[in-house]
Amino acid sequence: AQSVTQPDIHITVSEGASLELRCNYSYGATPYLFWYVQSPGQGLQLLLKYFSGDTLVQGIKGFEAEFKRSQSSFNLRKPSVHWSDAAEYFCAVASPRNEKLTFGTGTRLTIIP
Amino acid sequence: DTAVSQTPKYLVTQMGNDKSIKCEQNLGHDTMYWYKQDSKKFLKIMFSYNNKELIINETVPNRFSPKSPDKAHLNLHINSLELGDSAVYFCASSQSSYGYTFGSGTRLTVV
Numbered sequence: 001a002q003s004v005t006q007p008d009i010h011i012t013v014s015e016g017a018s019l020e021l022r023c024n025y026s027y028g029a030t031p032y033l034f035w036y037v038q039s040p041g042q043g044l045q046l047l048l049k050y051f052s053g054d055t056l057v058q059g060i061k062g063f064e065a066e067f068k069r070s071q072s073s074f075n076l077r078k079p080s081v082h083w084s085d086a087a088e089y090f091c092a093v094a095s096p097r098n099e100k101l102t103f104g105t106g107t108r109l110t111i112i113p
Numbered sequence: 114d115t116a117v118s119q120t121p122k123y124l125v126t127q128m129g130n131d132k133s134i135k136c137e138q139n140l141g142h143d144t145m146y147w148y149k150q151d152s153k154k155f156l157k158i159m160f161s162y163n164n165k166e167l168i169i170n171e172t173v174p175n176r177f178s179p180k181s182p183d184k185a186h187l188n189l190h191i192n193s194l195e196l197g198d199s200a201v202y203f204c205a206s207s208q209s210s211y212g213y214t215f216g217s218g219t220r221l222t223v224v
């Protein structure tokens with residue numbers, strides 16, 4: 001069964017600092033990998049996705065993620081965070097066969113001035 | 114135009130009542146889903162339909178019954194509501210896993 005682990009429940013960074021959110025997955029083959037962001041009271045917005053090919057994926061809002069098969073990881077990065085990046089971030093994995101999207105428990109990002 | 118729209122956005126109801134949440138997508142996707150987000154923000158799939166056919170039915174109480182009249186609509190009916198059903202319910206659609214588009218959610222509060 002597929003699963004996702006986001007080891008950091010809550011991360012606080014200063015505005016302008018760099019950010020890395022961790023995500024580890026468990027799946028027997030190469031999965032489809034996603035990062036979603038949820039602002040308070042809002043729905044889920046897709047930041048980026050990985051299906052195959054280049055392991056460094058660029059997304060919206062200046063985010064990028066790197067797929068590392070050897071580490072079963074898909075960490076999200078941003079070189080300089082903005083106050084508007086404060087939100088809940090979810091990593092997710094999908095099986096190419098049944099399209100079931102499984103989410104991690106999320107990481108809450110707080111930005112301090 | 115909203116790609117995946119859910120109604121209502123908020124729903125407050127008493128225990129024991131029956132309620133429905135509606136979802137419509139205008140993306141032409143073949144697959145639609147219902148996800149539940151609990152108070153700890155954990156998102157878990159409940160159901161998925163592909164072209165009106167039930168594909169995934171996770172261990173959800175049979176008080177929850179999805180209905181898909183056509184591939185653009187997936188409604189969720191809940192009978193005999195319980196306090197533990199309070200959550201945010203998200204509808205989503207996808208096409209061959211090339212991206213999942215979520216609705217803005219329905220916050221259900223059972224009192």
